[in-house]
Amino acid sequence: MPAALHQATDTFGDGPSLGRNRHDPSVSVKVSYTHGYKIFTYTVEGIQGRFVHAVANGRINREWQGPDDMFAALQTEDMGLERRRFNSEKLSGGKDKEIQNTPAKSQVRGQLPSPPNDGPELDVADESGATQKPEADVGDFMTAFSMNYGMPYKFVASGASKPFEDSPWPVQACRSRLNWAQRTFLPDSATGNDEFNEELIFAYMEGQKIEYHDDGEEGLGPRIATLSLGGKAKMYLRMKSKHFVGCSKTGVFTPDRPVPGGVDGKEMDSRRLAAWNELQSLKETDRAAYSRRLKEIPKELGLYGKKGKPGPDLVSVTLNHGDIVLMEGYDIQKYLEHKVVPDAHLRFALTCRVVLENHLKPEERPGYTVGPDTYGYDGGNLL
Ligand SMILES: O=C(O)CCC(=O)C(=O)O
Ligand SMILES: [Fe+2]
Numbered sequence: 116m117p118a119a120l121h122q123a124t125d126t127f128g129d130g131p132s133l134g135r136n137r138h139d140p141s142v143s144v145k146v147s148y149t150h151g152y153k154i155f156t157y158t159v160e161g162i163q164g165r166f167v168h169a170v171a172n173g174r175i176n177r178e179w180q181g182p183d184d185m186f187a188a189l190q191t192e193d194m195g196l197e198r199r200r201f202n203s204e205k206l207s208g209g210k211d212k213e214i215q216n217t218p219a220k221s222q223v224r225g226q227l228p229s230p231p232n233d234g235p236e237l238d239v240a241d242e243s244g245a246t247q248k249p250e251a252d253v254g255d256f257m258t259a260f261s262m263n264y265g266m267p268y269k270f271v272a273s274g275a276s277k278p279f280e281d282s283p284w285p286v287q288a289c290r291s292r293l294n295w296a297q298r299t300f301l302p303d304s305a306t307g308n309d310e311f312n313e314e315l316i317f318a319y320m321e322g323q324k325i326e327y328h329d330d331g332e333e334g335l336g337p338r339i340a341t342l343s344l345g346g347k348a349k350m351y352l353r354m355k356s357k358h359f360v361g362c363s364k365t366g367v368f369t370p371d372r373p374v375p376g377g378v379d380g381k382e383m384d385s386r387r388l389a390a391w392n393e394l395q396s397l398k399e400t401d402r403a404a405y406s407r408r409l410k411e412i413p414k415e416l417g418l419y420g421k422k423g424k425p426g427p428d429l430v431s432v433t434l435n436h437g438d439i440v441l442m443e444g445y446d447i448q449k450y451l452e453h454k455v456v457p458d459a460h461l462r463f464a465l466t467c468r469v470v471l472e473n474h475l476k477p478e479e480r481p482g483y484t485v486g487p488d489t490y491g492y493d494g495g496n497l498l
Contacts, residue, residue, distance in 0.1 A: 166440075313470045323457065337443060349456050
């Protein structure tokens with residue numbers, strides 16, 4: 116029997132797989148079912164938006180041109196996957212969405228070697244900075260193999276985007292499935308159902324992962340959807356340090372409205388909120404005093420000594436083959452960050468976004484029009 120079948124989270128049956136999702140008590144979760152998917156919807160107090168994990172099953176994965184067919188085609192058709200070059204925009208932002216190779220455990224604080232990607236120890240390594248990769252230079256190649264379709268997504272790495280019309284069928288089938296998923300799994304939404312106009316394919320080779328980051332780049336719509344194919348992965352969600360602790364790594368009070376769930380509990384939450392309220396009027400009346408207070412408050416509240424401390428994981432989910440993740444709301448990207456650690460098996464992540472065309476400079480716009488989704492996936496075979 117293949118090793119994978121021993122694991123309760125694998126989607127080899129037609130019912131939902133056994134969930135191995137975890138969440139902090141401060142997070143609310145709602146579970147619902149539709150079209151064979153089991154849907155976990157997570158919300159965090161004070162943060163507008165939703166994090167949705169839709170768990171697929173065998174029947175969904177066997178659909179014609181569904182996840183199984185897509186996973187096979189991604190390995191047999193020419194998807195144009197290549198290691199792209201870093202661009203300057205990405206680097207100047209200081210954020211790094213690069214997929215990393217997991218170092219052998221023996222390289223990290225002298226721990227004994229063990230299989231890569233087995234969970235929490237990796238966080239220890241992150242905090243110590245031991246897994247930080249060296250700064251990349253413009254023109255360096257990324258580790259990851261990727262390809263972008265539709266509108267260009269300039270934040271990952273440079274490289275021409277290709278039109279959907281010329282793309283291999285899995286690209287269009289996936290865009291259509293994710294459009295259907297947002298209509299179906301995010302009903303009654305204030306943010307609307309704008310069709311996705313961009314799709315990024317990432318291939319994670321064995322031992323590769325994507326570190327904590329957010330997807331809140333400017334010029335994007337409020338929704339992001341990802342289809343997972345192949346090997347499973349763990350996805351983690353936590354509050355960014357500057358929001359958890361309330362000050363930046365250099366000790367400056369975070370100017371955004373504080374949300375509950377910060378370091379040192381509820382009492383500190385309210386002290387931070389009071390300080391923030393005090394700052395709002397000062398911001399309008401006395402800029403110099405405002406800047407001074409931003410530096411003083413973290414020391415007064417005892418936050419300064421905790422600067423850089425990461426928040427605990429709020430949600431961790433196991434992404435199986437065929438699963439879909441949706442993130443909705445700008446606040447989710449502003450306050451939270453996520454990382455994805457695939458198991459040691461080949462995995463593809465196909466992520467769709469809305470790239471707002473008028474945020475692109477004329478020279479960044481594609482030389483083609485991004486047409487509507489004509490593939491027409493409607494989940495009808497799953498009913
Ligand atoms: O691998 C995934 O599922 C998500 C990757 C991701 O977070 C990203 O591309 O921004
Ligand atoms: Fe992401």
